[in-house]
Amino acid sequence: MQPAGLFVMIASVGTVTVLFVWCVWQVLTQPAAEAEHLHGTEFETPDVERR
C-alpha cells in the first residue's frame, strides 16, 4: 500500500469509527429526563397473542 492509500484508509476508517463511537456515546449518555419520554418500556408487548 502506498502512503496516499494509507492516508485514505486511515481517514475513511477513522471517520466512520469516530462517528460511530460518538453516536453510541450520545445514545448511552442521554439525560434521564429524555429517557423518561420513551414510548414503550413494557416487557410484555401486546402484539403477541396469548396462547
Next chain:
Amino acid sequence: METPSKDSWGSRLGVIMAVAGSAVGLGNFIRFPGQAAQFGGGAFMIAYAISFLIIGLPIGWAEWAMGRYAGQRGYNSAAGVFHCLVPWRGSKYIGVLGAIIPLVIFMYYVVIEAWTLGYTVRFARAFFDPTLRFATVAESQAYFAGFVGKDGDGTALRLDLDALLPWLVVVCGLNLVLIYRGISKGIQKVCEIGMPVLVVLSLLVLARVLTLGTPDPAKPDQNVSIGLGYMWNPGKTLVVAADGTTLAEVVDADPAAQQAKAELLAAATAGARVERKTVLSQLADPDLWLAAAGQIFFSLSVGFGVILVYASYLGPRDDLVLSGLTASATNEFCEVALGGLITLPAAVAFLGLAGVAGQGTFGLGFNVLPLVFSEMPAGSLFGAMFFFVLFIAAITSSLSMLQPGIALLEEALGIGRKGSVGLLGTLTALGTGFVAWFSRDLKALDTLDFWVGTFLIFVLAMIQIILFAWFFGIDQGWEELHRGAALRLPRFFRPILRYVCPAFLMAIFGLWVMENVIGWGRAKPSSYVTDLFEKGNPVAWLSIGLVAVVAFGLATTIASSKKYRDEPPA
C-alpha cells in the same frame, strides 16, 4: 386522535440496533470492498461520502419523521403512512410499494441467508474434518453451484447438508418464529444480541486477516499490504489492451516500481498500454458516482419502507435525529471499517490480484472467500466465524423485511399477530419456494433483485423524498424530525432535503435506467430487459408474475379495508 399503536420498541438502543441490523447485510462485507477497489479507494470514498450526506442521511431522516408522525396517528404500514400524509384516495396504493418491495426481497434474500448458514456449518464441520476444506477455485465454484442449484432447476432442493433445502427450512422457520414474537421480544432482542456479536466476531476475523502478512513467501506479491493497496490506493495503474479492455491492474508499495511492473506487463502483450487513472479522472466518470450512490443507497436500506414502519412504533419524544444518525453510523462502521479491511486483503493475500479482480458479489463471497479460508491457518474456525457474521447480518435484515407486511395485514385486516404471521408465512413460503426451485443460473433470484431490489427501490425512494419535501412539507417535516431531539441539524440540510436530494436521486436513477435498462453506452439493453422482451424467458416472466400477484393481493387487501376509508386524524 386515534390510540397510537400498542406495539412498540423496548428501548431507544433497541430500535437503533434494529434499524442498523436491517441496513447491515452481505453488501457491507462483500459488495462494498469490490466497488471501492474497482474505482480506487480515494475517488470512490469522496463520491461515497458526498452520497452519504445528500442521499443516505436525508432519505433516512425523512423516513424516520414520516413514520413516527403516522404512527402517532394509528398507522404503521407504508400504505397507512401515505394515506395519513396525503389526502388522496390513491396514495395508499402507492404506499403499498412499501410492503411489496420488502416482501418480495425477503423471498429471495432468505435463500441467500440460507447459503450463509450452510457455509457456516460447512466450515464448522471442516474444523473436525479437514477433507471438507476447498483445495482449488474450481472445487469451490463447483461446490457453490451444487449447493445453490445453479446447474438445474430444483437441484438444490435435496436433503443434504451440502445443499440449500435443510438450511432454507431452518432459516424460514427461524424468521417466522422471531417475527411472531413481535417488535420488542423478537426483532429487537435479535438485533440487540446479534449486532454486538457481529461486531466482535468481525473484529476477531479482522485481527486474523491483518496479521496474515505474506502467507506464501514464494509469492511475495500476494500479501495483505497489496490487498489493502488494491482497496485503498487513490489512483489506479492499469494495463489496457488495444481494444480498451483492462488486462490487469498493478499494485505495489512503491509508485515507481508499480509503473515499471505495469510497463513490463504491457510490453509483453502486443498493442497493450499502461493507463494511469488519477482521483480527478475517476471522479469525472459517471459510473463512479452511480456505483458510490448506489452503494450508499442500498447499504443504508433507505427508501424501501422498513425505516418508515420501524419509526411508526416510536414515541412522540424519541430522538429521531440521533437515532437515524446512529443507525447510519453503525452501518458505515460495519461497511468501511470492517468490510473494507477484511474481504479484499484476505483474498489478495492468498489468491493475488488476478484471482480477485472482476469477481461479482457472489463470486467473491462464495467462490473466492471459501477458498481463502480453506488455505488460511485456523481457516475453518475463521471461515465459520465469517460466514456466521454474514448470517447475522442477513437475518437482522430479513426480519426487517417481514415487518412491513405484518404491519399492513394487521392494520388493514384488523387481525392479530398469529393471523398475520400465518398469512405472510404462507405467502413467503410460496415465493421462497419459487426462487429456490428456479435456481438454474439463479435466474429467478437475479430477476427479482433487479426489478424489485433495485428498480422499485429507486422508485419508492424518490416518491418518499418528494412526499416528505413537497407534500408533508419541509417545515412540518423539519419540526417532526426535531421533536424530542437533543441534536439540531444544521439548516443547510433543509435545501438538501427539499432540492438537492430529490434532484441527485433522480439524476442517479436516470443514469441507472439509461445504462441498465435502455443499454446506453452498451451494445444492447441489459440482459434483464432482453430476458423479458427479446428472449421471452419463462422464469423471468414468472418472476414478474409473482410480483404482480403479491401486488394484486396487497392492493386488494387495502381496497377492502375500512381502515383507509376515513380521513386520517389531523
